[in-house]
Amino acid sequence: MRHRKSGRRLGRTTSHRKAMVRNMVTSVFEHERIVTTTPKAKEVRKVVDKMITLAKRGDLHAKRQAMSLIQSRDVVAKLFDEISELFADRNGGYTRIIQTGQRRGDAAPMAILELVTYSADVGEEPEN
Numbered sequence: 001m002r003h004r005k006s007g008r009r010l011g012r013t014t015s016h017r018k019a020m021v022r023n024m025v026t027s028v029f030e031h032e033r034i035v036t037t038t039p040k041a042k043e044v045r046k047v048v049d050k051m052i053t054l055a056k057r058g059d060l061h062a063k064r065q066a067m068s069l070i071q072s073r074d075v076v077a078k079l080f081d082e083i084s085e086l087f088a089d090r091n092g093g094y095t096r097i098i099q100t101g102q103r104r105g106d107a108a109p110m111a112i113l114e115l116v117t118y119s120a121d122v123g124e125e126p127e128n
Contacts, residue, residue: 008039021047026071028095029079033114038099041113045095048113052094055084086117 010017024044027034029051036044051070054062063080070076087094098112 008043010039010043022069022071025051025069026075028113028115029070029075029083030072032118033112035100035110035112038097038109038111041097041111044113045097049092049094051079052083052087055079056087058084083115
């Protein structure tokens, strides 16, 4: 029985699941947007929000905690310098999940996980 056990197992072993979440969190901060399945997006969102809260704190201990999970020093620097400033006056709700339908191969529900401040430069007309 799984009474009072939180989190999804996602059909993976513990080590595989932790590695996958670390990779996805790093990618979210690097690209500010990823496309994945809906259950994975819901699990990764929890960790992303915690990392942004750490970055808003901004002290050395918070940076070391973030570096223990995020795999790139450049991404940690971006998180603490740029992303934390964007969310300085916001109390939670840093990410958005947009449902995009089903994957063609196996009909898995797909979603886009992005930071709330993400803005695509698609569809803008060039200036002449």
